[in-house]
Amino acid sequence: MSLHSALRAQTADCHAAVDTLFGRFNLSRIQDYQAFLRAHARVVPSVEHALEEAGIARLLPDWPERRRVHRLAADIRELGDRLPAPLPQPALRCEAAVWGAAYVLEGSKLGGALLAKTVPDHLPSSYLSPQGPKSAMRLFMDRLDASKMDDPGVAVAAARDVFDLFLKAGHLTLEAVP
Template sequence: MSLRSALRAQTADCHAAVDTLFGSFNLSRIQDYRAFLRAHARVVPAIEHALENGGIGRLLPDWPERRRAHLLAADIRELDDRLPVLLPQPSFRSEAAVWGAAYVLEGSKLGGALLAKAVPDYLPHSYLSPQGPKGAMRLFMDRLDASTVDDPSLAAAAARDVFELFLKAGQVELEAVP
């Protein structure tokens, strides 16, 4: 079984929970959209930094072009909001853990592209519509499939941890929406 297949199978419940929670934000309302972005801003910068500390650059040479925290921060500033406090940064101590966390962040781009359709044109949406390297998702999936991690459960555990951070951040921000 490929690492991608193992991650998909072992994180399906977490993925569904995150999709359900973030699907409850009405992205056509500025208050909800701001909260949605703030929830992501509690997690994405920390995960990107942790991935860099874990060596993502060795696995994905185009990593700098894949980063989105700066796009997220720009959208939040354009909405005249401040960046929220980050949730604690995890540590990815193995190649498997780095792949698992990257799987969640890279996969969120696909979901973001779908969600961007619900955001009115007059609101900033560079985070949900990143213009990354052409073929970046295919390259990511190819590298993920070619990876030779010894223990896919370490990748799944890291992915589940990242999904849990998104859930926590989403719940905090959703509760604050008027």
């Protein structure tokens, strides 16, 4: 089984939980959209920073083009909001953990492209808009599967940890939305 297949199968429950939770945000309403972006801003900077400290650029040379924290921050500022305190970054102690965490962030771009269509045109949506190198997801999956992990368990655990960060951020943010 490829690493991609293992990650997809063994994190499907987490992915569904995150989709359900974040589906509660109505992105056509500015207040919900701001909250949605704040929730992401609790996670994305921490995970991107952890990936960089763990050497993601060695595994994905096009990493700088894949980063989204600057787009997220710009959208939040354009909406007149400020970045919330980030959640603690995940511990990524090996290559397998880096791949697992990156899998979640890269996969979120696919969902973001779909969600961008629900954001009114007058609101900033560069964070959700497709970006990165051409065929970025295919390139990512090719590199992921070429990584030759003997035991995908560490990658799966790291992916589940990142999904859990998104769940925690979503719950924290929804508690504050009237």
